[in-house]
Amino acid sequence: MAGVKPSKMQSKAAATRARIIRAAYDLFCATGYRATTMEAIGKQAGVAVQTVYFNFRTKDELLRxxxxxxxxxxxPVPPPLQPWHIAAMREPDARNALAKIVAGVAQLNAxxxxxxxxxxxVSQEPAGEIYARSQELRRQDMAALVAELRKKTPLRxxxxxxxxxxxxxFLMGPESYGAFVLEAGWTERQWVTWASETLNGQLFN
Structure with a gap:
């Protein structure tokens, strides 16, 4: 039922699951997907490997x-429905809205x-299918975003x-963020400023 608080056991289980996901994320980033074992993930999360398998039957499922x-x-809701995105789209001018969108997306890209x-x-493996699908959805989200922005301010x-x-x-995606922030050493604020100014210059007069 809506509004019913989870029990202590449910809250503990959710916290354990979240800890496993974060441990897997850290290890996947540090050593790669194939080199990371479920045992290592359990150790990083501070739980037995059986607990990892109880929550995720396979490493592919954990990657998802x-x-x-x-x-x-x-x-639990998609970015376009999250508060920061909704607040940005309340801006009457598309340039201001886009600047706030870029700042919010930076948190995702991080x-x-x-x-x-x-x-x-893993792009050619079953585990890579969800990422490919997410890229398609991101393209759809960008098309929808443009449609909303042009209602506020005409495109160039x-x-x-x-x-x-x-x-x-491309300019607001994780590839751009990674190239400038993770590889070139820019701060997140510098990337947000650059991406906002570049996109506003490219999209609007």
């Missing part, structure tokens, strides 16, 4: 849960970008909605 966490964080090489390594003359969505997809 890790991917979901990188996208959603601790919020989790997703370190996992890019992991997802790339000659710029199609599809091309605008492509710009958002």
């Amino acid at each position: 849960a890790v991917h979901e966490w990188t996208v959603l964080g601790d919020d 989790r997703i970008a370190p996992m890019q090489s992991v997802f790339g390594a 003359p000659g710029l199609t909605q599809r091309r605008a969505a492509d710009l958002l997809y």
Whole structure:
């Protein structure tokens, strides 16, 4: 029933599951997917390996849960329905809305970008299917975002909605964040400023 608080046992189980997911994330980022064992994940999470298998029958299943966490964080709803996104879209001017969207997406990219090489390594395996699907959904989200932004402020003359969505997809994505922040050593704030200014310059007059 809605509004019913979880029991102490349910809360403890949820906390254990979350700890396993975070441990797997840290190890996948540090040593890669294939080199990480379920035993190592259990040790990192402070639980027995049997507990890991109780929550996740296979490492592929655990990878799927890790991917979901990188996208959603601790919020169970998709990013476009999360409070930061809703608040940004209340801005009457598209430029201000986009700047706030980029700042919010940076929080997602901080989790997703370190996992890019992991997802790339399993892209041709069953475990990689969920990442491929998430990329398709992200493209759809960018198209929907452009449609909403252009209602607030017209796109630059000659710029199609599809091309605008492509710009958002690549310049605001985890690949861009990873290249500048993780590899080039930019701060997150510097990336947010650059991405916001670049996208606003490309999309609007």
